[in-house]
Amino acid sequence: MAVTSTKPYVAVPRDLVQNFNGKQIVYVCWDHHMLFATPLMLVVEPGMLLGDMLENVVKPLIGPDPDSAAVDLTQVAWMKSGQPWVPDLGVSLAANGIVHKEQLRFSTPGLNSLLAA
Amino acid sequence: MDMQVAKKKLSLKEKYKLMTRDLGWDTTYHTKDEVFPYVKYEGIKIHDWDKWEDPFRLTMDSYWKYQAEKERKFYAIIDAHAQNNGHLNITDASYLSALKIFLQAISPGEYAAGKGFARMGREFPGVGTQVACQMQSIDEIRHAQTQIHALSNYNKFYNGFHAFADARDRMWYCTLPRSFFDDALSAGPFEFMIAIGFSFEYVLTNLLFVPFMSGAAYNGDMATVTFGFSAQSDEARHMTLGLECIKFMLEQDPANLPIVQGWIDKWFWRGFRLLGVVGTMMDYMLPKRVMSWREAWGIYGVENGGALFRDLARYGIRPPKGWDDAEKAIDHMSHQFMLALYQYNFGTAFHSGIPSEDDMAWLSKKYPDTFDKYYRPRWAHLTKLKEAGTPFANMGLAKLCQTCQIPTVFTEPDDPTSICQRETEYKGEKYHFCSDGCQHIFENEPEKYIQSWLPMQQLFQAPINGDLGAWMNWVSLIPGKDNGDYDGSEDQRNFEAWRKQATSNQ
Numbered sequence: 291m292a293v294t295s296t297k298p299y300v301a302v303p304r305d306l307v308q309n310f311n312g313k314q315i316v317y318v319c320w321d322h323h324m325l326f327a328t329p330l331m332l333v334v335e336p337g338m339l340l341g342d343m344l345e346n347v348v349k350p351l352i353g354p355d356p357d358s359a360a361v362d363l364t365q366v367a368w369m370k371s372g373q374p375w376v377p378d379l380g381v382s383l384a385a386n387g388i389v390h391k392e393q394l395r396f397s398t399p400g401l402n403s404l405l406a407a
Numbered sequence: 408m409d410m411q412v413a414k415k416k417l418s419l420k421e422k423y424k425l426m427t428r429d430l431g432w433d434t435t436y437h438t439k440d441e442v443f444p445y446v447k448y449e450g451i452k453i454h455d456w457d458k459w460e461d462p463f464r465l466t467m468d469s470y471w472k473y474q475a476e477k478e479r480k481f482y483a484i485i486d487a488h489a490q491n492n493g494h495l496n497i498t499d500a501s502y503l504s505a506l507k508i509f510l511q512a513i514s515p516g517e518y519a520a521g522k523g524f525a526r527m528g529r530e531f532p533g534v535g536t537q538v539a540c541q542m543q544s545i546d547e548i549r550h551a552q553t554q555i556h557a558l559s560n561y562n563k564f565y566n567g568f569h570a571f572a573d574a575r576d577r578m579w580y581c582t583l584p585r586s587f588f589d590d591a592l593s594a595g596p597f598e599f600m601i602a603i604g605f606s607f608e609y610v611l612t613n614l615l616f617v618p619f620m621s622g623a624a625y626n627g628d629m630a631t632v633t634f635g636f637s638a639q640s641d642e643a644r645h646m647t648l649g650l651e652c653i654k655f656m657l658e659q660d661p662a663n664l665p666i667v668q669g670w671i672d673k674w675f676w677r678g679f680r681l682l683g684v685v686g687t688m689m690d691y692m693l694p695k696r697v698m699s700w701r702e703a704w705g706i707y708g709v710e711n712g713g714a715l716f717r718d719l720a721r722y723g724i725r726p727p728k729g730w731d732d733a734e735k736a737i738d739h740m741s742h743q744f745m746l747a748l749y750q751y752n753f754g755t756a757f758h759s760g761i762p763s764e765d766d767m768a769w770l771s772k773k774y775p776d777t778f779d780k781y782y783r784p785r786w787a788h789l790t791k792l793k794e795a796g797t798p799f800a801n802m803g804l805a806k807l808c809q810t811c812q813i814p815t816v817f818t819e820p821d822d823p824t825s826i827c828q829r830e831t832e833y834k835g836e837k838y839h840f841c842s843d844g845c846q847h848i849f850e851n852e853p854e855k856y857i858q859s860w861l862p863m864q865q866l867f868q869a870p871i872n873g874d875l876g877a878w879m880n881w882v883s884l885i886p887g888k889d890n891g892d893y894d895g896s897e898d899q900r901n902f903e904a905w906r907k908q909a910t911s912n913q
Contacts, residue, residue, distance in 0.1 A: 292854035294595065296448045303836055303857040305864035311872060315864070317806045317839070322824045325785055327747035328814040329826065330803030333867045351803040354792060371830065371837075391837040393830060404784045405824055 307390040314390040321397040325355050341379035356403045366396040426466040431534035443532045449595040452660035456533030481637040488630045489560045495909050496627040499694040500902035501893045507567040507757035511574040512584045514554040519588035521547035530596045539648050546641040557630040565898050567756045570883030577882045579862035582812045604649035606674035613707040618689050621697045657722040664723050675727030676844035680811040686741040699773035700741045729844040735820040742782040743816045750801040756884050758893035807861045809838040810845035
């Protein structure tokens with residue numbers, strides 16, 4: 291049963307992609323970098339090149355972490371929806387199959403100043 | 408010849424019988440099912456409503472008398488507190504953040520509980536149950552009212568108190584308690600009783616009120632202590648109602664057990680997430696601390712909660728499913744929550760800050776296995792950023808859990824270096840969660856939780872469309888006054904100046 295109710299009941303999600311003025315949500319998490327309390331929530335256009343999103347949106351946001359200067363986002367290992375994944379930085383988010391509310395994670399093994407302390 | 412004289416006074420038992428049980432009647436124009444339409448759809452089977460016990464045997468006339476007396480005492484003390492500048496007796500104005508969170512997030516919850524119990528007083532067929540729920544409804548409204556009145560005195564002097572109702576409706580951190588109560592209020596009457604009457608009032612209330620009221624006493628806040636005392640005598644009655652209700656359900660029919668157990672699992676986890684705020688307040692927001700969140704959990708969670716579930720085992724009830732995950736989170740959750748509140752403090756109607764060296768020494772003593780290893784390095788780095796003139800504000804905004812609506816700040820139960828991330832798909836849409844507990848709750852009733860009003864998502868939809876200034880206006884947050892670091896705030900400056908005037912000749 292999808293909900294305990296007295297009669298058939300169908301709901302509408304409050305955050306469908308059409309509510310975002312042509313944009314979509316993407317979550318990005320830098321694994322084991324816990325200065326950032328939660329994965330970053332980004333609201334971006336699906337036509338944006340993935341490489342542009344990493345360079346212009348993600349890179350400035352991870353700046354406060356002491357490891358950020360040592361990271362090359364074009365070389366890190368990625369996961370998408372919990373599965374290992376190889377992105378194509380030269381094409382758009384949509385062409386990379388990054389849908390609304392997609393969770394991306396990247397990891398940088400061996401680079402972790404704030405946990406090593 | 409002896410005259411027969413009418414007895415002047417009714418015995419307590421007679422009075423209770425006449426003024427409670429005898430108020431009910433059997434309907435003849437409509438069937439019982441038509442008059443009480445919501446009492447069967449959840450699947451709970453009740454065979455005899457008269458088996459409901461009322462341990463308090465309180466009748467409405469005595470109820471009014473007791474409550475009126477409590478009100479008189481309460482307002483006398485609140486008046487004295489206002490007239491004697493009681494606000495200058497608190498340890499430090501940074502303490503007020505705890506009160507601001509309480510007023511924005513918890514007092515509206517009391518009001519919501521009032522609405523819920525008013526509905527239950529109508530929907531349950533048993534008269535004893537109806538009267539007990541009606542009394543609790545009035546209690547809850549009284550609690551909301553006394554809290555708002557007690558804290559209104561601080562609103563004359565300090566920022567962040569002025570728009571608690573807007574904050575309740577629109578603030579991102581307030582959707583945590585609001586969604587908790589909305590979830591309970593939109594459930595059926597029996598689930599509501601397990602959610603609020605049992606899980607919240609019985610299992611978790613001590614973790615909320617005891618640390619909070621002791622915190623107020625330790626920090627010189629007589630206004631809050633007073634509303635705490637005024638509410639305390641009601642709480643005993645509420646706890647009894649919650650416990651009575653669960654025993655009644657379990658004794659009426661063995662088929663009720665799996666339904667009740669499912670609700671206990673769900674509402675323990677929702678309540679535990681809600682209490683994350685209390686833990687954060689205890690560990691980070693009280694200038695003079697009472698006990699750590701870990702210590703409070705040990706007494707009120709492990710000892711008291713453990714005893715309760717051992718007692719309920721004779722009905723076949725086992726401890727809630729999330730119990731072990733909760734225990735694993737205790738040494739981490741307040742630190743993780745506080746790091747979030749700090750880095751998003753441009754968007755909070757209360758102040759926060761980096762703990763001082765003294766505070767950090769206390770934290771490492773109370774959390775010897777976790778604080779120095781995981782959390783001190785982060786605070787040290789944040790201090791460095793602040794001293795360099797570039798304090799950290801996280802403009803990436805927060806990913807929220809679809810069920811509890813808290814930013815997904817919590818880590819994997821067995822790995823404190825990894826944020827716990829869970830996702831599922833329902834009807835082609837992705838949904839994210841902070842924990843297995845929250846994912847289970849969603850998957851059990853997805854059609855309910857896909858409607859979650861997630862504040863970060865709303866920020867980028869109409870009418871705000873991503874404009875942070877418009878958002879602040881919409882939540883009635885005054886930037887530069889209500890939000891940001893306590894260090895350098897108007898509250899800090901004013902409190903120090905006024906206290907100096909009160910204690911010196913300058």
